[in-house]
Amino acid sequence: MSLTHLNARGEAHMVDVADKSESRREASASGRIHMQPDTLALLLEGGLPKGDVLATARIAGIQAAKRTHELIPLCHSLALSRVAVDFSVEADKGYVEVTASCRLTGRSGVEMEALTAVSVACLTLYDMCKAVDKTMEIGGIHLESKRGGRSGDYSRETVVQETLAAASVPIVTSEGDAGQVSLRSRGGGTDTGIRVKCLAELQERLGVGELSVPFDTLPSADVAGIKLALKAMDARFAGLEEGRVLCAVNQVMAGDSTPVTEDDEVAFFPPVTGG
Amino acid sequence: MIRVQEAAFDAGAEQRALLADRTDIGAVVSFTGLVRDFNERPEVTGLFLEHYPGMTEAALEKIVAEAESRWSLDGVRLIHRIGRLAPGDPIVLVVVASAHRRSAFEACDFIMDYLKTRAPFWKKEHATDGQYWVGERDSDLSDARRWE
Helix, strand or coil: CCCCECCCCCCCCCCCCCCCEEEEEEEEEEEEEEECCCCHHHHHHCCCCCCHHHHHHHHHHHHHCCCCCHCCCCCCCCCCCEEEEEEEEEEECEEEEEEEEEEECCCCCCHHHHHHHHHHCCCCCCHHHHHCCCCCCEEEEEEEECCCCCCCCCEEEHHHHHHHHHHHHCEEEECCCCCCCCECCCCCCCCCEEEEEECCCHHHCCCCEEEEECCCHHHCCCCHHHHHHHHHHHHHHHHHHHCCCCEEEEEEEEECCEEECCCCCCEEEEECCCC | CCCECCCCCHHHHHHHHHHHCCCCCEEEEEEEEEEECCCCCCEEEEEEEEEEHHHHHHHHHHHHHHHHCCCCCCCCCEEEEEECCCCCCEEEEEEEEECCCHHHHHHHHHHHHHHHCCCCEEEEEEEECCECCCCHHHHHHHHHHHHC
């Protein structure tokens, strides 16, 4: 696997697509903007000072997709045949989910267009709502799926499921189907990065025992950064915010601000109930 | 001495071992925790104890070291069981020896309070109407805060 935007000398260059055959290309991306419950309520009622928030953000996302080549240096300008931006207001979870899909028949993929549409739609939502809420947070922007082109089809859901399945090697003693006690192995994975474990009730609730988080995906090098990276990786990690969840770094009790470094072991678990 | 084990323990044998060949100990306090047949639901038929190997031992060591720094103690034995347990089974043992009774009583009480709130053990109870993870108790948290 190599980076197509670098030439043999490692310099950035625009990929020549003239010899690629035209084909139908599609991509969809999504992201979220978290906001206060009151802000979400105002958004739904249409009570925000700048007017119809979602309609404005939709137009902004579509415009942005068309102008991606002006923003991202080595992108081609494309004649998109379709751009759709949609919103799903998750009031009980405190965020708006933004999805964008782009399509064309041509020689270049459209994932950058979909990602740009999501990013700018989120920024526009921020702009429309910032008068009443400055705590809003944009995150979890990622490619959902991609079809067509030489590199083939991609579906994030499939890849994440496979990664989680491969990484799911529980480490704690647990009960076998026959009611017998077994000490499961720690696994022999060679992944680098931070080893994250979910224990006891949390392991059952999230359906994840152990996985590796690449250190360079952390927005900040602390426990709070790991939580954000996990939530961006898979929606189920929103469960880390439900109820009281404790954390240990290298088997010592820790908090959100505890620093982490590469190869650390970080465990999340519910309040303890021994004795 | 700290042990995390599946096997049952004999509180009497543990206490005798702690006191063996010692004549300077004036008080020994022993606490044994047992599995109850009622808890969050009325008919508990058993429970499963899960833990975090490695951190469990380290957390228990730290609790015992803290007790030894607060009171003058002549010996501590702490055993916690893991795995499948039935109502009536012994689950945890704390034996504390000291020259005087007050230190032994208080240190034993302290170790149990801290174990309940700081050692990474989790209980999943099996009742006649299903299984559930045991939730934390506010009284355990307030008990532990007494020592701060």
